[in-house]
Amino acid sequence: MYVKEFIKVPPSNQNMSEVLSDQIRCIKSTNAEKYTFRDETGLNCIGPEAFFHMLARTGGLEQYASKEWVINHYKWIVWKLACYERYYPSKAAGKFFTMSNVLEELKYRYEREVNHGHRSAIKRILEGDASPSLMMVLCISAVCSNCDLKNDTSSVAETGAQNSNATKVELTDGWYAMDAVLDAQLSKQLAAGKLFVGQKLRIWGAGLCGWVGPVSPLEVSRTVSLLLHINGTYRTHWADRLGFCKGVGAPLAFRCIKSNGGPVPLTLVGVRRIYPLLYKERLSNGGSIVRSERMESKMVQLYNQRRSTVVEGIVSEFQRGAKDSNNYNDTDSEEGAKILRILETAAEPEVLMAEMSPEQLTSFATYQAKLEATKQSDMEKAIKKAFEGTGLGEREVTPFMRVRVVGLTNKIYHGKDSPKEGLITIWNPTDKQQHELAEGQAYSVAGLVPINSDANTLYLQARGSTTKWQPLSSQVTEHFMRFHSPRKSVLLSGLGEVPLSSEFDIAAVVVYVGEVFADPHQRKQWVFVTDGSISESRSEELSNSLLAISFCSSDIDDSSFAPVNSNLAGSTVGFCNLIKRAKDQMNHLWVAEATENSIYFLNLDPRPCSHLKNAASLTQKWARMSSLTLDKLREKVLFIIGDCKG
Incomplete structure (x- = not known):
């Protein structure tokens, strides 16, 4: 009889039969290799070494079935058969746990592994032929209660767990075993008894630490460990087959993602909002600054202009000092240097060169080439030093975009709790992600990493090249609750209905663009707009028809910061993702803040702002017929900001 894999039976309340021997009852994975059978006489003990010789007599070659190989498989076979007997x-009734079954199992494993090249999941991972992130089912064979994680800094660092909260367990695929470090939350599950020896786990997205190259599972160091995270580790059915799983597993419900639970192999989300591309620059002082695409473009232009000025200055200095630098001394080029000095002082150097021998010309050309290379090298070093001295070294800029999502909720299992929201930051997004991700579309997403969470929002990170977004078909999306509210243009007359701190979009005509000014922590600019949706019949309504938008930058030293150009006054502009702030009751002004995620458009045809096109047309039409009103509004703005000049 061949039992092809380790089996853990379902929990049972049945009392174990009193006829079970104490030895079988005490067999664990940690002591199974030491178990010995009694021969027919009852006098001789039959252990792993005896089975090694029996396997050799049946054709097993020691080259492949070494003593270590037999001891390893003997251990897992004995534990498995003992589990059969216990449960x-x-x-x-004693029919499984026999010497003959152990030998048959060893012969079966030899046939599979040696003759047919079968390799278990752990063997393939340790030999470098399979990724530990693949989905697999493994069994907890032991808890390493005496392991010292305080000295295992690599494991702790990669799991992100504190020393006191992390635990090591031994996992087996039924053929081999290796250690695994549990993150803090899985360790709590283990301490609470929700994870236990003999339990099978479906593992997806695991890491591997301490591994430096292909190694046999019989020779692997105890410093090599799988890294398990709660977001990718699930209890599975007792009858699930050990080893790698075929196909793709079920996605983790978005609401079940733990903020410090490691990478999320797969989840389902609906996209509510896609924010514009941003750029984060890491500064030399260790800080950083985030810029919009428009501001980054200005920064690149200014940066290149400054570098060009520095380069031109260095090149001019080298050209002026070119004669003084002709002092290259090299024994192989002495003749070339002498020829150069003679030619520099000669009245007719062309005549002298015409009379030179080929050897002299070659020596002169070699010297000139070396001299030019030295000058070029010196100039490059001088340019690099000048860049560093003026703060114009290489910039560390990373593009990213944010996507606001919500977990999908099945209509059948919809409860009272509102679905969990998330904000995903995609670093170095691909062109496909920038142009094909769409608001209102549902996706299965692989490779998200949660970084933080609050009561309302889960914050996650993604890498453009490694995170996969697969759109769900409309037939699949129909099974989930509606999650998307399409963008719409808000009128100033209806701004009171927008909750504080909520996002809104508006199409408005720019009345006045304020000057950029600095406060203690940032640079700021106010822009005042209107849309003509409020009646002019009463004087107070004139102020109520103004919206003041604040643009800020945390880079206090960036004198180029001017997100809105003054020449936009009088233009109709579409603003997206503004945040409503408390109204200025003294001046009867609506107030909004333009954050990093805010953006404005002059051309309202593209997809991100096409919903503002009709409102912009009406506003533009109103502005053409309301020049006097716009003048009054501008005067009102100037009065508010204390500038009474026309």
């Missing part, structure tokens, strides 16, 4: 006492 199925009436059916097993």
Whole structure:
């Protein structure tokens, strides 16, 4: 009889039969290799070494089935058969846990592994032929209660767990075993008894630490460990087959993602909002600054202009000092240097060169080439030093975009709790992600990493090249609750209905663009707009028809900061993702803040702002017929900001 994999039976309340021997009852994975059978006489003990010789007599080659190989497989076979006897006492009745079955199992494993090249999941991972992130089912074979994680800094660092909260367990695929470090939350599950020896786990997205190259599972160091995270580790059915899983597993419900639970192999989300591309620059002082695409473009232009000025200055200095630098001394080029000095002082150097021998010309050309290379090298060093001295070294800029999502909720299992929202930051997004991700579309997403969470929002990170976004078909999306509210243009007359701190979009005509000014922590600019949706019949309504938008930059030293050009006054502009702030009751002004995620458009045809096109047309039409009103509004703005000049 060949039992092809380790089996953990479902929990049972049945009392174990009193006829089970104390030895079988005490067999664990940690001591199974030491178990010995009694021969027919009852006098001789039959252990792993005896089975090694029995396997050799049946054709097993020591080259492949070494003593270590036999001891390893003997251990897992004995533990497995003992589990049969313990959990199925009436059916097993001593028929499973026998010497003949152990030998047959060893022969079967030799046939599979040696003759047919079968390799278990752990063997393939340790030999470098399979990724530990693939989905697999493994069994907890032991808890390493005496392991010292305080010295295992690599494991702790990669799991992100504190020393006191992380635990090591031994996992087996039924053929081999290796250690695994549990993150803090899985360790709590283990301490609470929700994870236990003999339990099978479906593992997806695991890491591997301490591994430096292909190694046999029989020779692997105990410093090599799988890294398990709660977001990718699930309890599975007791009858699931050990080893790698075929196909793709079920996605983790978005609401079940733990903020410090490691990478999320797969989840389902609906996209509510896609924010514009941003650029984060890491500064030399260790800080950083985030810029919009428009501001980054200005920064690149200014940066290149400054570098060009520095380069031109260095090149001019080298050209002026070119004669003084002709002092290259090299024994192989002495003749070339002499020829150069003679030619520099000669009245007719062309005549002298015409009379030179080929050897002299070659020596002169070699010297000139070396001299030019030295000058070029010196100039490059001088330019690099000048860049560093003026703060114009290489910039560390990373593009990213944010996507606001919500977990999908099945209509059948919809409860009272509102679905969990998330904000995903995609670093170095691909062109496909920038142009094909769409608001209102549902996706299955692989490779997200949660970084933080609050009561309302889960914050996650993604890498453009490694995170996969697969759109769900409309047929699949129909099974989930509606999650998307399409963008719409808000009128100033209806701004009171927008909750504080909420996002809104508006199409408005620019009345006045304020000057950029600095406060203690940032540079700021106010822009005042209107849309003509409020009646002019009363004087107070004139102020109520103004919206003041604040643009800020945390880079206090960036004198080029001017997100809105003054020449936009009088233009109709579409603003997206503004944040409503408290109204200025003294001046009867609506107030909004333009954050990093805010953006404005002059051309309202592209997809991100096409919903503002009709409102912009009406506003533009109103502005053409309301020049006097716009003048009054501008005067009102100037009065508010204390500038009474026309």
